[in-house]
Amino acid sequence: MNAVSQLKESPGTAGAARQEIISAEHIGKTFGGSVVALEDINFTVQQGDFISLIGPSGCGKSTLLRLVAGLLPASGGKLNVMGSPMTKPRPEIGMMFQKPTLLAWKSVMDNVLLPKTLAGGATRKDREKAIELLHLVGLEGFEYSFPNQLSGGMQQRVALARLLNTGAEILLLDEPFGALDEFTRERLNVELLRIQREVKATILFVTHNIQEAVFLADKVFVMTPRPGRLEEIVDVPLARPREMEITKSDEFNRRVFEIRDVLGAAT
Amino acid sequence: MSATEIPLENSAGRTTTSGIPYWAQHLLVFVIFMTIWEMSVRFEWVSALILPSPFDVVAAWWDLAIVRGLIWSHFAVTLTEVVVGFAIGAGFGVTIAVLSALSETFRRLVQPYMVALQVTPRIAIAPIIVAWLGFGMEPKMAIAAIICFFPIFINSLTGLMQVDSESLEMFHSMRASKWKIFRHLQLPGAMPVIMAGFKTGISLALIGAIVGEFVSASEGLGVLIQRFSFQLLLPQAFACLIMLTVMGLILYGTATFADRRIVFWQHEDLVNRISRRMRAKNADLLGKGPAV
Ligand SMILES: Nc1ncnc2c1ncn2[C@@H]1O[C@H](COP(=O)(O)OP(=O)(O)OP(=O)(O)O)[C@@H](O)[C@H]1O
Ligand SMILES: [Mg+2]
Numbered sequence: 001m002n003a004v005s006q007l008k009e010s011p012g013t014a015g016a017a018r019q020e021i022i023s024a025e026h027i028g029k030t031f032g033g034s035v036v037a038l039e040d041i042n043f044t045v046q047q048g049d050f051i052s053l054i055g056p057s058g059c060g061k062s063t064l065l066r067l068v069a070g071l072l073p074a075s076g077g078k079l080n081v082m083g084s085p086m087t088k089p090r091p092e093i094g095m096m097f098q099k100p101t102l103l104a105w106k107s108v109m110d111n112v113l114l115p116k117t118l119a120g121g122a123t124r125k126d127r128e129k130a131i132e133l134l135h136l137v138g139l140e141g142f143e144y145s146f147p148n149q150l151s152g153g154m155q156q157r158v159a160l161a162r163l164l165n166t167g168a169e170i171l172l173l174d175e176p177f178g179a180l181d182e183f184t185r186e187r188l189n190v191e192l193l194r195i196q197r198e199v200k201a202t203i204l205f206v207t208h209n210i211q212e213a214v215f216l217a218d219k220v221f222v223m224t225p226r227p228g229r230l231e232e233i234v235d236v237p238l239a240r241p242r243e244m245e246i247t248k249s250d251e252f253n254r255r256v257f258e259i260r261d262v263l264g265a266a267t
Numbered sequence: 268m269s270a271t272e273i274p275l276e277n278s279a280g281r282t283t284t285s286g287i288p289y290w291a292q293h294l295l296v297f298v299i300f301m302t303i304w305e306m307s308v309r310f311e312w313v314s315a316l317i318l319p320s321p322f323d324v325v326a327a328w329w330d331l332a333i334v335r336g337l338i339w340s341h342f343a344v345t346l347t348e349v350v351v352g353f354a355i356g357a358g359f360g361v362t363i364a365v366l367s368a369l370s371e372t373f374r375r376l377v378q379p380y381m382v383a384l385q386v387t388p389r390i391a392i393a394p395i396i397v398a399w400l401g402f403g404m405e406p407k408m409a410i411a412a413i414i415c416f417f418p419i420f421i422n423s424l425t426g427l428m429q430v431d432s433e434s435l436e437m438f439h440s441m442r443a444s445k446w447k448i449f450r451h452l453q454l455p456g457a458m459p460v461i462m463a464g465f466k467t468g469i470s471l472a473l474i475g476a477i478v479g480e481f482v483s484a485s486e487g488l489g490v491l492i493q494r495f496s497f498q499l500l501l502p503q504a505f506a507c508l509i510m511l512t513v514m515g516l517i518l519y520g521t522a523t524f525a526d527r528r529i530v531f532w533q534h535e536d537l538v539n540r541i542s543r544r545m546r547a548k549n550a551d552l553l554g555k556g557p558a559v
């Protein structure tokens with residue numbers, strides 16, 4: 001095995017110093033010349049970090065994610081991903097939304113294969129990989145079901161498998177479980193952490209739920225609206241792997257109250 | 268999707284709370300209706316010259332269709348006009364809709380003509396088309412095409428333009444080309460609305476062909492109806508009308524069948540079947556996954 005393929009297959013090798021993967025300096029975003037959605041945003045994200053973004057509606061969380069995804073250009077400032085400025089969508093970055101955005105006319109399998117189909121066509125190997133991913137997200141037995149046959153939670157699992165199949169190292173999730181019931185959401189959160197450990201991805205996760213934000217994250221970015229600002233970054237040094245049990249600990253709840261204070265003070 | 272569609276309920280085999288099956292209810296209503304019609308002519312509540320009795324109509328149909336068998340060639344002529352006209356109208360409608368959906372410039376440039384076409388009573392163009400194309404089947408095909416073009420164009424464009432913005436962003440984040448977005452998102456997503464346009468269009472194509480035949484023709488069911496009516500042979504005219512109803516049902520039924528096949532994901536029974544078939548076909552692939 002040569003050095004290049006080794007590098008490609010193990011991006012987050014244990015022992016290696018963790019690298020800065022995203023850096024934002026003084027980013028702003030203005031819509032239509034007057035709506036200031038984001039102002040002077042500064043942060044860095046290390047490889048393998050799980051970042052939660054939280055803040056009231058309209059504070060620019062989705063906008064920030066779209067900037068990082070390369071779907072929108074920033075109005076000012078510097079945004080570097082893996083050392084080079086963001087200009088357009090890149091293969092290292094994948095995105096997922098509150099709606100599963102599955103294609104109703106494609107089977108679960110073909111939905112998961114979409115990134116490969118768009119890249120030129122799915123091979124037998126791709127199909128086997130897709131089946132593995134469907135196992136990873138807990139959907140074995142549903143490979144050839146259609147989206148309409150699945151529950152909302154299962155549809156989001158398909159969307160997650162599709163996202164993982166893009167091969168992206170940076171995953172941007174915009175309230176991915178926001179439309180699901182509490183039980184389903186908790187279960188998916190635990191599974192998301194397990195999956196992240198397995199695929200070693202860097203994740204930016206938008207949520208409206210403080211508990212969820214703290215439970216998942218290494219760092220919580222707390223944002224405030226009008227104009228959208230990154231008010232505070234709260235570290236969550238709780239041990240991993242995490243189970244729902246930790247939500248009862250003082251350590252956990254201190255973070256929750258801290259964030260609530262920041263959000264409360266801003267409104 | 269389309270306002271002109273009658274929701275046809277599949278009521279076969281079901282029973283009501285009263286215990287009388289739906290088909291029996293339908294049969295009963297039909298028999299009562301026919302009886303009243305027959306009696307109103309028999310007892311001369313209306314003149315048989317104005318309204319032929321059902322019995323006379325069936326007799327006339329038997330004579331035209333079975334004894335002399337002359338109705339079938341006219342049936343074939345009209346059907347050909349409708350099918351070819353529909354194919355041309357649908358071809359243009361979908362093509363121009365696709366170009367409009369892909370290019371904003373094109374959409375802007377064709378829009379005034381589409382509006383003009385929408386507000387003009389398109390049937391009025393029939394005599395002009397006949398003047399251009401003569402007395403054969405071609406002018407009828409052209410009229411059928413022009414009349415069914417518009418709803419197909421509008422439906423197709425509406426369907427193609429109503430892309431879900433988050434799905435579009437998902438495709439963009441996967442760096443999909445415009446063509447791939449069209450092929451994998453826009454077009455399949457538009458199919459339900461396009462097919463609804465086809466269903467409206469096929470009925471309109473039939474109207475177009477008949478109007479063309481009325482203007483001038485030597486063959487076709489429209490011609491027969493006109494001729495029989497002029498000669499006050501109303502049972503024969505009604506027999507031809509019934510053939511047109513049958514043709515309409517065949518055309519609409521075909522469109523509905525195609526709709527179900529193409530937009531299969533909106534029909535639970537079809538999805539279940541296709542899903543099962545795919546699972547069986549890929550059994551070897553599924554067996555290869557890690558055992559859980
Ligand atoms: N394409 C756009 N054009 C104009 N204004 C926009 C656009 N997208 C977002 N905005 C504005 O930018 C601000 C931030 O929007 P954004 O969607 O990022 O908020 P959010 O934090 O994701 O909110 P929510 O929690 O409700 O999803 C809002 O005031 C919104 O109206
Ligand atoms: Mg949002």
